[in-house]
Amino acid sequence: MLPPDNHIHTEFSWDTRSRSSMVRACERALEVGLPAVAFTEHVDFIQWGPSDNPMNDVSEARAPGSIQPLDVEAYVAAITECRERFPALRILSGIEAGEPHLFSGSVAALLAQAPFDRVLGSLHSLPRDGLLVGVGWFLNGETAYDVVRDYCAELVRMIEASDVFEVLAHFDYPRRYWPRSAGPYEDAKVEAEHREVFRALAASGRVLEINTASPLASATAMGWWYDEGGGAVSFGSDAHTPQRVGDRFDVAVDVVEAAGFRPGKDRFDFWRR
Ligand SMILES: [Zn+2]
Ligand SMILES: [Zn+2]
Numbered sequence: 001m002l003p004p005d006n007h008i009h010t011e012f013s014w015d016t017r018s019r020s021s022m023v024r025a026c027e028r029a030l031e032v033g034l035p036a037v038a039f040t041e042h043v044d045f046i047q048w049g050p051s052d053n054p055m056n057d058v059s060e061a062r063a064p065g066s067i068q069p070l071d072v073e074a075y076v077a078a079i080t081e082c083r084e085r086f087p088a089l090r091i092l093s094g095i096e097a098g099e100p101h102l103f104s105g106s107v108a109a110l111l112a113q114a115p116f117d118r119v120l121g122s123l124h125s126l127p128r129d130g131l132l133v134g135v136g137w138f139l140n141g142e143t144a145y146d147v148v149r150d151y152c153a154e155l156v157r158m159i160e161a162s163d164v165f166e167v168l169a170h171f172d173y174p175r176r177y178w179p180r181s182a183g184p185y186e187d188a189k190v191e192a193e194h195r196e197v198f199r200a201l202a203a204s205g206r207v208l209e210i211n212t213a214s215p216l217a218s219a220t221a222m223g224w225w226y227d228e229g230g231g232a233v234s235f236g237s238d239a240h241t242p243q244r245v246g247d248r249f250d251v252a253v254d255v256v257e258a259a260g261f262r263p264g265k266d267r268f269d270f271w272r273r
Contacts, residue, residue, distance in 0.1 A: 001267050002249045004036035005094070006118060007169060007209060007236025012075045013042040014068035016240045022078045024242040025253065026086045032246040035267040036090035038118040039079065040169075040236075041070050043110055044098040051105025053161070055127055061102075062125070062132050070095065072113045072217050090268055094118030096169060099125060099132065101161035118235075119208070121165030123155055124173065145189050150176050152193035159200040167234045168201055170211040172221070187220050194245065195224050202229035204268025207270055210256055212248040213238035222259035232270035233261050 009015070010022040029037045046062045046248060048054045054061070079093045093116050097107045100121050110120070125132035126147070139147050151174050158170065166235075171194070178185050201208060208225050208244075210217050210233055222233070233256050239245045261271040 001263075002032070002034055002246060003235040003253065003263070003271060004038065004090070004268055005034050005237050005246050005249070006038040006092070006094075006167065006234045007040050007120060007211065007238050008037055008059070008245055009041060009080075009238070009240045010039055010095075011071060012039070012078065013240070014044070014066060015042060019103070019241050020239070022082050023085070023240070025239065025245050026089055026091065028081050028245040029084065029089055030243040034246045035246065036092065038092035038094040039075075040074060040094035040096045040118060040120050042098065043070055043095045043123075045103045045106045049103065049106035049109070051108070052103050053101065055102060055132070055210045057130055058127050058132055059130060067239070071111065072110070076114050092117035094120065096120040096122050097165055098122050099158070100164050101158040102132075104162060104164070111164070118167065119165045120167045120169040121158060121162060122156055122169040122173075123151065126154060135136055136177035139174060139177045139179050140180075141179050144179055144182035148190045148191050152190065152197050155197045156200045159197070159204060159206070165206070167209050169209045169236065170214055170238065171208065172198060172211070172214050172217050176214050178215070179252070185215070187218055191224065194221060195228055198225045198228040198230055202231065205231065207232040207234045208250050209234045209236045211236050211238050212252050213244070216248065216251060216255060218239060219255050219258040222255055222261075226260040226273060230273065232264070232272050234270050
């Protein structure tokens with residue numbers, strides 16, 4: 001039995017739109033044998049809102065790009081429709097909150113609009129030249145490990161400053177954009193920084209995600225999570241197309257099991273130590 005896929009995007013995410021649909025993602029989940037899914041749509045902001053915590057030196061938050069607000073009403077209607085249409089699948093609502101420690105007021109205002117079952121916390125960007133910029137834009141061979149270290153330091157701040165999220169998404173996000181010129185990625189070079197992130201997350205009793213869109217986290221890295229007291233692991237495909245729902249969960253299950261975690265209390269639960 002595969003674990004739930006707790007990280008899926010549909011047409012309600014600004015970077016997904018017609019590439020996916022909630023209905024087709026549900027069909028795919030049933031096809032591959034998933035017990036449950038969480039539709040965790042992107043919630044990102046371009047400008048600082050009234051109760052946010054702007055970073056020093058970052059005045060405008062982000063360059064205007066393709067980020068769009070989540071249409072909460074339409075999203076909730078689609079969740080309701082899919083729950084009626086696919087009774088054999090447990091369907092959780094959710095969001096992937098980008099930089100929730102910085103956009104705390106904006107995220108809280110969004111969450112007040114409807115009940116969301118699953119909130120993922122994500123760090124996609126770091127400050128560069130007065131703006132928040134996606135880490136993929138400035139990873140290069142010479143500084144790639146320094147970027148990972150900065151990323152980890154910001155994750156610790158995010159964990160300590162925000163309790164709005166239950167699951168830390170893709171802790172290994174910079175690896176998605178790993179430059180060839182940096183050579184093969186070596187876990188050991190950033191062990192101390194990752195252990196610090198995992199200690200902070202474990203101390204707050206929250207859940208670490210293994211993300212199967214990224215190069216898969218090693219059993220070594222997941223083992224650090226276990227060593228540092230991590231209690232639970234969430235599996236997420238980060239699918240932006242229906243075909244990727246539950247993708248590589250067979251491999252991810254092996255990695256998480258090798259690190260010491262086991263299925264939780266029922267098939268809908270996180271995996272636990
Ligand atoms: Zn993300
Ligand atoms: Zn995502």
